[in-house]
Amino acid sequence: MIPVFDGHNDFLQRMVAAGAARDRLWLQGDGTGHLDLPRMQAGGMVxxxxxxxxxxxxGPDDALASVLKANPPFALPLPEEVASADALPHxxxxxxxxxxxxxxxxxxxxxxxxxxxxxxxxxxIAAILHIEGAEPIADMDALHVWHAMGLRSxxxxxxxxxAYGHGVPFAFPSSPDTGPGLTPEGKDxxxxCNTLRILLDLSHLNEKGFDDIxxxxxxxxxxxxxxxxxxxxxxxNLTDRQLRVIAESRGLVGLNYAVGFLHPEGRREPMQGFDIMLRHLDHLLAHLGEDGVALGSDYDGAQMPEDISDASKLQNLIQAMLSHGYGRELxxxxxxxxWINVLERTWGA
Structure with a gap:
């Protein structure tokens, strides 16, 4: 079994929702979602x-947004900004x-x-504390507090x-060039983050914000x-120009398993097999090289392909890569x- 280190999951939201049953959810699983300790161990996710x-x-338009996402083309407006005071308790x-x-x-x-x-x-299990969307960080003093708590991404x-920048809206087809760049606070x-050696994650950021970072x-x-x-x-998704910029920095992209981002026509429908995932991996490897491509599942945050529908099935993807002609070293x-190597280059240890 080849171990897997994953770039992104949203399991902590399920832990919050589980309340008093959280220990059982993590240690035993409850048959829902994509992730828990037994399924990670079964799939080799370390x-x-x-x-x-x-x-x-x-909001009143949530159901409509789900329908639109399932029927591309679509272009949803960006949600309203969330105040730091509201985000921090979450x-x-x-x-x-x-x-x-x-x-x-x-x-x-x-x-x-x-x-x-x-x-x-x-x-x-080796876990990295990551914040997706910096709303809970009111200022640079708060960033230092989070760093002391273990924040490294x-x-x-x-x-x-x-307060720091602009995310991309959910839209298909669409360029990631959808709005202004970082705010002055975002540049600070x-x-x-560079001073503290906190990894800066570019996923969800629009193109001008990407260029600013x-x-x-x-x-x-x-x-x-x-x-x-x-x-x-x-x-x-990332354009070829963005991939070249990442490659020049000796950076990395973790492949997202979400059906809606993988599908060439943006459809959110059951996906079998690994042909489309392998097309993305081939393209990323061609632009980033063998040291610049990794995995970033989005487990518990998106619809998954059926053959890798939860963490217990990760070795199916491993076998698909081997069968596709990728050598074991790659x-x-x-x-x-x-992932571990880019973290060492970022964190310095």
Missing amino acids: GGFFAIWTPDAP ALVQAGQLMAMQRMGQLTICKTAAQIRQTIAEGR LGPVWSRPT LVRE AALSDAPLVASHSCAHAVAPSSR VEKIAFRN
Whole structure:
């Protein structure tokens, strides 16, 4: 079994929803969602980025948005910005859930690449505390507090505006060039993340914001869960120009498994087999090289292809890559080594 280190999951939201049943959800599973400890172990998933995310306020158009996403072409407006004071309680509860998982003994929140390697060698899940959308971070002092709590990866935006920048709307077909770049506060955030060696995640960021980070950051450029725009022209996917910029920084892209971002026609329908995923991987490898491609599932945050519908099925993807002609060394790089290496280049340890 080739181990898998994953670039993005949204499991912590399920932990919050489970309430008093959270321990059982993590340690035993409940038959729902995509992720839990038994399914990670069954699929060889040894660690990954556990995302903290603040949901939108429920709105009257939520059902219509789901219908539109299922019937491309579509172009949804960006949700309203969420105030930091409203986002912070959500974020703290989710951070608390990850810390509870650590207390149960089967997971370690890792702050260095060496700690990731040691945790995996000892048979525990190596978790990275990640915030997707920087709404819970009111200012640079708050960023330092989160860093002290273990934050080592940050996406300045989800698909809505923040005080720091602008996310891409959900749209297909669409360029990621959908709005203005980083705000002055966003540029300060980039500089401070570089100082603290917090990884900056480009997934969900629009093209001008991407370019601003590329110009400012001294770290490898990373998109934790994105696909190739040339294969599927979603606003959420990366253009060939963006891929070249990432490659020049010795950065990395984690392939997103979400059906809506993989499908060349943007359709959110059952997907069997791995042909489309392999088309994306071939394209990413052609532009990023063997050291610049990894995996970023989006488990518990999106609709998955049927043959990799939860973490227990990850070895199906591994076998598909091997059968496609990728050598074992390349598959190991994509599956786990590239993530650990780019984190070492970013964190410095």
